[in-house]
Structures are given as C-alpha cells and as structure tokens.
Amino acid sequence: MSHPRVSIQTHDFDLSAEVARLRAADKRVGAVCSFVGTVRDRNGGADPSVQSMELEHYPGMTEKSIEAMIDEAHKRFDIFGARVVHRVGLLQPLDQIVLVAVTSAHRGESFQACEFLMDYLKTQAPFWKKEQTPQGAHWVDARVSDDAALLRWGISGSNAS
Amino acid sequence: MKITVRYFASIREAMGTGSEVLDTSALTLGQLRDELIARDGAAAQVLARGRAVRMALNQVMGDEAAALADGAEVAFFPPVTGG
Numbered sequence: 001m002s003h004p005r006v007s008i009q010t011h012d013f014d015l016s017a018e019v020a021r022l023r024a025a026d027k028r029v030g031a032v033c034s035f036v037g038t039v040r041d042r043n044g045g046a047d048p049s050v051q052s053m054e055l056e057h058y059p060g061m062t063e064k065s066i067e068a069m070i071d072e073a074h075k076r077f078d079i080f081g082a083r084v085v086h087r088v089g090l091l092q093p094l095d096q097i098v099l100v101a102v103t104s105a106h107r108g109e110s111f112q113a114c115e116f117l118m119d120y121l122k123t124q125a126p127f128w129k130k131e132q133t134p135q136g137a138h139w140v141d142a143r144v145s146d147d148a149a150l151l152r153w154g155i156s157g158s159n160a161s
Numbered sequence: 162m163k164i165t166v167r168y169f170a171s172i173r174e175a176m177g178t179g180s181e182v183l184d185t186s187a188l189t190l191g192q193l194r195d196e197l198i199a200r201d202g203a204a205a206q207v208l209a210r211g212r213a214v215r216m217a218l219n220q221v222m223g224d225e226a227a228a229l230a231d232g233a234e235v236a237f238f239p240p241v242t243g244g
Binding site: 037055056057058060061064065086097098118121122123124125126127128129130139140141142157159160161 | 167169170171173213215217220221222236238239240241242243244
C-alpha cells in the first residue's frame with residue numbers, strides 16, 4: 001500500500017512517524033534527509049512582533065503543484081521517495097509549518113532533492129501567510145532571495161519581483 | 162464564454178469575494194485581467210499593471226498569453242509566501 005506524497009493539513013505532523021513511513025522498511029535506502037520549517041515570532045527584524053500566523057492556500061492547485069515538484073525532483077535526482085506536509089490555518093510561533101523528507105541510496109542526492117523541493121515550494125506553491133502583530137494583521141511579502149534560490153537550479157520562476 | 166475566477170489572499174480581500182462566475186469575451190489571461198481592471202475600482206487597484214499579480218489557469222501557473230476556454234478556472238493572487 002502506498003502513502004500519499006503530499007498532505008495539506010491543519011493538524012501537526014510527527015517527523016519520526018513521517019520518516020518511518022517514507023522509509024517503509026526499504027533496504028535500498030541509505031540516506032534520509034528532512035527539513036522542518038517552523039513559525040518564528042519575528043519577520044526580518046529582531047523585534048518579536050509576530051503573535052500568530054494564518055495560512056491560506058489554493059485547494060487543488062496546491063496539491064497539484066507540489067505533486068509536479070516531486071515528479072521534477074525524481075527526474076533530477078536519484079531518489080527513492082519524497083514526502084511533503086504543509087500546514088494551513090492558524091499557527092503560533094514555535095509551531096511546525098512544513099516538512100520535506102527525501103530518501104536515497106547516498107546522502108548527496110537526498111540533501112539536494114530536499115533543498116530543491118523547498119526552494120521550489122517557497123516560490124511556486126500557492127500558499128500565503130498573514131501575520132498578526134500588535135499593530136494589526138498584514139500579508140507577508142515574498143522575498144526576492146527565494147527567487148534567487150530557485151534560480152540556482154536553473155529555474156527562473158519570478159515570484160517576488 | 163463562461164469561466165470561474167478565483168481570488169486569494171490580499172486580492173481576495175480587496176475584491177470582497179473568493180470567486181465569481183464571469184461571462185467574458187477575453188481570449189487570454191492578460192485580456193481578462195484588463196477586462197476586470199476596466200470593470201470596477203477594486204480590481205483596477207489590485208490587478209493594476211505594474212503590481213505583482215500571479216495568475217493560474219486550471220490550477221497551473223499561467224502567463225498573460227495563456228488562452229482561455231469555456232469552463233476554465235482562472236485565479237489571481239499575490240506572490241506566494243508558503244514554506
């Protein structure tokens with residue numbers, strides 16, 4: 001039985017359980033690389049002003065776009081499996097927000113694929129963050145540095161600019 | 162032709178709705194954007210030329226030249242900020 005590669009959910013995820021499921025007792029796997037993104041209490045400056053964060057997404061397109069990213073990762077890197085979990089809805093500082101995990105025979109491929117998937121997700125998956133601060137709520141601006149990160153992989157997906 | 166237009170994040174808030182069904186003569190995403198800009202003040206502001214607006218056609222990122230067809234699902238949204 002195969003597990004879904006992409007989950008968009010309001011509830012938290014368990015890194016150990018996700019990695020165990022992805023490895024699936026596959027004896028070819030020699031490397032597992034995972035990235036967990038968490039909610040910070042600040043954006044840019046040193047001032048801890050973020051009280052909470054609301055995440056909106058485009059149901060349907062979100063899943064489709066991330067599935068396409070995983071297909072692309074399989075084409076580019078010699079990996080066995082990949083798993084992406086992204087939370088939506090109301091989140092607090094310290095909460096986990098995103099998980100990318102990849103398995104491969106050797107570390108290089110899973111390290112690279114994990115970073116590729118995160119760079120792609122940051123600029124191409126339809127999520128939007130709204131931060132709540134003592135001064136009110138505001139939508140987070142996209143970063144040009146995230147576009148530059150994607151460009152390293154030869155993809156010019158101008159999101160922020 | 163009839164299409165569904167969806168709005169997200171700051172653009173959804175400014176438009177005052179998450180989606181609408183439109184009867185349009187626009188042939189491309191760019192033409193549809195212009196049609197909406199000409200239609201009302203809110204759209205004129207948030208979809209204005211020079212503003213960073215991303216578009217999707219049938220749930221895939223699209224550019225101004227992407228061709229519309231009857232029954233299409235179009236979306237307008239700001240640059241994405243997930244992850």
